[in-house]
Amino acid sequence: MVRSSSSLLSVVDELLAVVEEHSGDGTAQQFLEHFRLTGYFDELQKPMLRSVGEWSPAMLDRVDQDRVAGVRLENPSHNPIEVVFAVEFPRASAEDVFCRFVANTSHSNALGDFRSYPARYAPILLGPRYFLFHGDGHCFALANLLASLLGRVSTADLAVRYTSTRDRSFIHTFVSTHEGGRTTIFDPDQKAVIGQDDTGAPYGMIYQLLGWAGALIFEDASKRGWQWMFAEPTRRFFAETYSEQATAPRIYRPRPTPEAISSLFSKAVADHVEAVSLEADDYEWKAPFRVACGREALLSHIDRPVRLVLPPGGSITVGIDAEELPIESRVLPLIFFGRVPATISAQISRDERVTFELPERPWLICLPGSMKQVLLNGRTVDTRQSGELAVVGPNDLDAVMGEPGVSGAAQLVVGGPEGATVRIVLPFNALAFNSGSTKIQCDAVAWTAGPRVLQ
Numbered sequence: 474m475v476r477s478s479s480s481l482l483s484v485v486d487e488l489l490a491v492v493e494e495h496s497g498d499g500t501a502q503q504f505l506e507h508f509r510l511t512g513y514f515d516e517l518q519k520p521m522l523r524s525v526g527e528w529s530p531a532m533l534d535r536v537d538q539d540r541v542a543g544v545r546l547e548n549p550s551h552n553p554i555e556v557v558f559a560v561e562f563p564r565a566s567a568e569d570v571f572c573r574f575v576a577n578t579s580h581s582n583a584l585g586d587f588r589s590y591p592a593r594y595a596p597i598l599l600g601p602r603y604f605l606f607h608g609d610g611h612c613f614a615l616a617n618l619l620a621s622l623l624g625r626v627s628t629a630d631l632a633v634r635y636t637s638t639r640d641r642s643f644i645h646t647f648v649s650t651h652e653g654g655r656t657t658i659f660d661p662d663q664k665a666v667i668g669q670d671d672t673g674a675p676y677g678m679i680y681q682l683l684g685w686a687g688a689l690i691f692e693d694a695s696k697r698g699w700q701w702m703f704a705e706p707t708r709r710f711f712a713e714t715y716s717e718q719a720t721a722p723r724i725y726r727p728r729p730t731p732e733a734i735s736s737l738f739s740k741a742v743a744d745h746v747e748a749v750s751l752e753a754d755d756y757e758w759k760a761p762f763r764v765a766c767g768r769e770a771l772l773s774h775i776d777r778p779v780r781l782v783l784p785p786g787g788s789i790t791v792g793i794d795a796e797e798l799p800i801e802s803r804v805l806p807l808i809f810f811g812r813v814p815a816t817i818s819a820q821i822s823r824d825e826r827v828t829f830e831l832p833e834r835p836w837l838i839c840l841p842g843s844m845k846q847v848l849l850n851g852r853t854v855d856t857r858q859s860g861e862l863a864v865v866g867p868n869d870l871d872a873v874m875g876e877p878g879v880s881g882a883a884q885l886v887v888g889g890p891e892g893a894t895v896r897i898v899l900p901f902n903a904l905a906f907n908s909g910s911t912k913i914q915c916d917a918v919a920w921t922a923g924p925r926v927l928q
Contacts, residue, residue, distance in 0.1 A: 482925060484522040484806050491686035496728055504679040507731040511676045513575060513664040521813055521903035523924035524794040531921040538909045543792025543922035546915060548783040556789065556915040558779040560601045567627040574619050575664045576908035580680040581609040581810040582687050585706025588758040593876060595765035600774035600879035605911055606833040608811050608902040612646040612662035617751060619661045620648045621771040632748040636741040643737035646749065675738050687808040688715045699801045701857055702837060704867035777880035779832045783917060787819035791901050792922065798839060798898065799859035805836055815901035821893045829897055830882040834874065838865040839896040848888030849873045
């Protein structure tokens with residue numbers, strides 16, 4: 474399932490190929506056409522979801538972000554420089570907030586379930602890290618995040634609602650408002666604003682298919698012995714989210730059709746709709762999660778800037794195929810749709826260490842192949858060989874790194890031979906950058922690249 478080539482030309486095309494391989498009968502094409510009805514079809518064609526092409530010098534404040542597949546920032550000086558990431562999410566009408574939110578996010582596989590690991594994921598869901606480095610979630614998470622944003626600008630009777638068929642063969646969560654005797658559904662999971670009686674809904678189930686394809690690729694990667702790339706929360710997420718359902722990329726049925734899913738949705742809305750709240754104590758996970766959030770609203774700190782320090786001579790490169798990385802890592806943008814590698818690169822100095830201040834937990838660390846061991850925050854960690862590189866996965870990092878917090882940074886001191894190049898690979902939310910919601914400010918030398926063009 475995972476091709477031997479290290480090049481990944483298009484995330485969407487490759488995931489759709491997996492869907493067709495396992496479902497057939499034009500399943501992917503049917504759901505793609507149904508998704509066109511939302512007006513958000515271009516979300517699947519964002520350039521950062523493709524491999525980078527040729528690099529050109531750029532000025533960050535003049536970059537057309539909706540045309541960029543890659544960004545590179547270089548620090549040619551002998552001093553560290555600060556890179557500031559910010560999220561621009563202006564308060565506007567409910568419709569504008571919805572449009573901006575769905576342009577930054579998607580129903581996609583998470584690195585872990587916030588319900589199972591509240592201390593780790595509450596800071597992400599409170600602040601800018603969610604938009605900068607994640608942007609994922611299932612329908613329940615997306616609905617609650619959107620509801621928190623809408624609550625700032627809307628005076629309507631707004632609630633997160635859960636619906637299911639009587640036999641629970643279909644379940645879904647969305648936000649709805651009630652004004653003037655009419656119920657309107659704001660469905661971030663499906664990227665659609667609809668009436669409750671809309672017989673064509675839901676429209677965005679193509680994202681569920683992409684997620685199932687990612688689960689199949691995760692399963693294949695695990696069988697290949699690449700479990701080292703996935704932290705324990707990630708492995709638990711896939712085990713609990715998909716289990717035996719991951720044997721085929723399906724949506725409630727082995728060979729779904731938009732019409733069949735619409736019928737299930739209509740039955741669910743007719744059978745059962747109830748308001749749900751994070752403030753309720755109907756599930757054991759909710760109280761610990763509220764405590765981890767400090768009883769603050771989701772996304773209440775998205776205006777905070779996030780800072781990253783580039784060491785002297787260092788760089789950060791964002792994009793698919795933008796840096797030399799292990800071949801195993803090419804599955805990461807497929808498994809975690811919407812995210813691409815952001816690689817911070819720096820050399821170990823004469824004092825045999827280099828210090829990184831990281832605003833997000835890394836996907837992996839890459840080192841010269843000759844380094845069989847590496848010092849991470851003073852602890853010796855064995856590396857794994859991948860081609861000409863030595864690598865360290867997130868499980869090993871969990872034991873040596875702290876948490877970045879809502880908008881802080883976790884220090885990682887890497888020790889090794891002078892001159893060795895260290896690459897720290899973070900996840901980066903391509904959807905938010907291409908939508909223009911992520912802004913970058915710094916005095917570094919900047920380069921950008923469009924998507925690669927097939928010859």
